[in-house]
Amino acid sequence: MTDGNRLPRLKLMVTIIDRDKGALAVSLFRAHHLHFDYLCMGLGTASSRILDYFGLSETEKDVVFTLVPEPCVGKILRLTAEKFQIHRPGQGILFTVPLSAVSAQVPQVLCKKEYLAEDGAEEAENMEHTKQYTLVLAVVNHGSVDAVMDAARSEGARGGTVLYARRVGMEDMENVLGFTFQPEKEVVAILAPKTQKKALMEAINRSAGLTTEARGILFALPVDDLIGLQPPIDNGAGQE
Incomplete structure (x- = not known):
C-alpha cells in the first residue's frame, strides 16, 4: 500500500x-x-x-x-x-x-x-474504459455553451456538464491579445474517448475558440477511472 x-x-x-x-x-x-x-x-x-x-x-x-x-x-x-x-x-x-x-x-x-x-485497498468493479477517456474543458464567455456543444456533438460527444465561473485579473492578457474578456465564464466539461480528443478540441476551437466571440480556452486532463458513462444510444434516429 x-x-x-x-x-x-x-x-x-x-x-x-x-x-x-x-x-x-x-x-x-x-x-x-x-x-x-x-x-x-x-x-x-x-x-x-x-x-x-x-x-x-x-x-x-x-x-x-x-x-x-x-x-x-x-x-x-x-x-x-x-x-x-x-x-x-x-x-x-x-x-x-x-x-x-x-x-x-x-x-x-x-x-x-x-x-x-x-x-483497505480494493479494485473498482465494472470500471468502464479505464484510462481510455479524457476530460476536455472549455472555458468560454457566458452564453456560449450551445456553440461548444454543437461543435462537440458534431464529433460524437453526447453531453457535458456546465459550471459557472468568473475571471479575475486579465488586464495584462487583454493588452497582449488586443480584445477584452467578459468576466462571467462557463466551464464546459466533456468526457470523450482519447481517440476523439484531437478532433473534438479542434471542432470546439473553430466554433468557440479564443478568436471567436466565445473567447474559449481549451485544455484536456487524463481520466484514470470511470463509472456511469453509458454506451451510445442507437435507435435508428441517426445523428442529431
Whole structure:
C-alpha cells in the first residue's frame, strides 16, 4: 500500500449527480475520512432525445470534487456507485483524475495508517474504459455553451456538464491579445474517448475558440477511472 514512509498518491474524484444529492455524497465521503470536498452547482447538456430516453425531467446537477488516497479509490467508487445507482442510465457519472502535486498537509490528513487500514485497498468493479477517456474543458464567455456543444456533438460527444465561473485579473492578457474578456465564464466539461480528443478540441476551437466571440480556452486532463458513462444510444434516429 505504501513504500516505506512514503504516503500514497492522491486522486481527484469527480461525482456528477442530480441536484440536491451532493450533500448525501459528501456525507458518504466524510464517513470514510475524506475531508476535502468541494460542491459546485452544474447543468447537464444532454440532448432532449437522450433525456427522454433516460426519463429525466431536468438536467440540474451537483458536482462534487473529492481528494481520495489511491489505495482507497476502488472502494470509494464502488460505495458511491452503489448508493446512487451510477450503473443505471442517467443516474450520474464518477471519474478520477491523477494529481501530480498537492499541498503537503493534505496527504498527512487523508493517508493516516488507521484510515487506510480501515478502508483497505480494493479494485473498482465494472470500471468502464479505464484510462481510455479524457476530460476536455472549455472555458468560454457566458452564453456560449450551445456553440461548444454543437461543435462537440458534431464529433460524437453526447453531453457535458456546465459550471459557472468568473475571471479575475486579465488586464495584462487583454493588452497582449488586443480584445477584452467578459468576466462571467462557463466551464464546459466533456468526457470523450482519447481517440476523439484531437478532433473534438479542434471542432470546439473553430466554433468557440479564443478568436471567436466565445473567447474559449481549451485544455484536456487524463481520466484514470470511470463509472456511469453509458454506451451510445442507437435507435435508428441517426445523428442529431
